[in-house]
Amino acid sequence: MESNQTEEKVNQEDARPSEVCSNERRLVNIKAKCEKHPELAKLTGFQAHLKVDPKNKVLFCLVRKAGSTSVHNLMHMALTGTYLDDPENCGEDCWQASGILPLSRYDDRQKKEILGSYHKIIVVRHPFERYLSCWVNKFKFPGVPVNMDYEKEVQSWMNITQIQALNFSDEIRAELAKEMTLSELTKLVDLYEREKLRHDSHWRQMYQVCQPCAIQYDYMVRVETMQFDSNHILQKLNLTEENFPQLNHHRSTSGYKLEKDLPDFSSVPSDVMDTLHKLYQTDLDMFGYSFDKSTFTAKCDGFEANDHHCC
Numbered sequence: 001m002e003s004n005q006t007e008e009k010v011n012q013e014d015a016r017p018s019e020v021c022s023n024e025r026r027l028v029n030i031k032a033k034c035e036k037h038p039e040l041a042k043l044t045g046f047q048a049h050l051k052v053d054p055k056n057k058v059l060f061c062l063v064r065k066a067g068s069t070s071v072h073n074l075m076h077m078a079l080t081g082t083y084l085d086d087p088e089n090c091g092e093d094c095w096q097a098s099g100i101l102p103l104s105r106y107d108d109r110q111k112k113e114i115l116g117s118y119h120k121i122i123v124v125r126h127p128f129e130r131y132l133s134c135w136v137n138k139f140k141f142p143g144v145p146v147n148m149d150y151e152k153e154v155q156s157w158m159n160i161t162q163i164q165a166l167n168f169s170d171e172i173r174a175e176l177a178k179e180m181t182l183s184e185l186t187k188l189v190d191l192y193e194r195e196k197l198r199h200d201s202h203w204r205q206m207y208q209v210c211q212p213c214a215i216q217y218d219y220m221v222r223v224e225t226m227q228f229d230s231n232h233i234l235q236k237l238n239l240t241e242e243n244f245p246q247l248n249h250h251r252s253t254s255g256y257k258l259e260k261d262l263p264d265f266s267s268v269p270s271d272v273m274d275t276l277h278k279l280y281q282t283d284l285d286m287f288g289y290s291f292d293k294s295t296f297t298a299k300c301d302g303f304e305a306n307d308h309h310c311c
Contacts, residue, residue, distance in 0.1 A: 034213035
């Protein structure tokens, strides 16, 4: 049985086109990037998105706007035998009720065991595409005004102490009560940077959420190449495609895109874009992505593989 599983794994890796990195190549590249960042080698206390499956002994790092809802639902299926028809409305309490707990809920002895012996999977996405998805899903409401007052709208993103400390003017309060343009959201993110506030998890940098220089991951999944990577998730959770047909939504057989145009960013002033690029520079470098500020093109080709680059 073990021999057949090993052969299947090799065949899956061989089936990848040359522009899609093997898992081994991805992990080697991340290790090389981490050597440039010794300050990131120590595990921090931010462990809310490190999700544990005690049944199958798997640890996932699930980043918001990077396929996290789909993988949460896979974990739900693995632990309960059922999947949710509307997982978007299953918040943290809902996932925890099914047995999906963050690493932060375990004691130090259990954490050591999980980090040392569990199979660890990190799921990532191009940071600029992820950021755009955050804006579309959370801030952009085409044709529908956001009829919320300042406190209700902003307190979901900033705690009351932070709001009081910033002492926003009436003008800013009025603007934040409306639907946000991409440029306005980016200005808010810039404000977080200048005031040294902790970024919300929907746009927080992936290297801070997943801590790949402190955790030795066994497998790296990309949203961009989910059709090649998802079999590994299913295998580790002892699931099949029949168990979770919704996964096919992320596994299009019509192809995959390692380069995407993101024209929405053309509306963002260049100085504001510089702030965003600086915010995500470590993510871009660490996970092999790039973004051309002149053409607004997002690429996944930053890892080296012999004589070429791959995603």
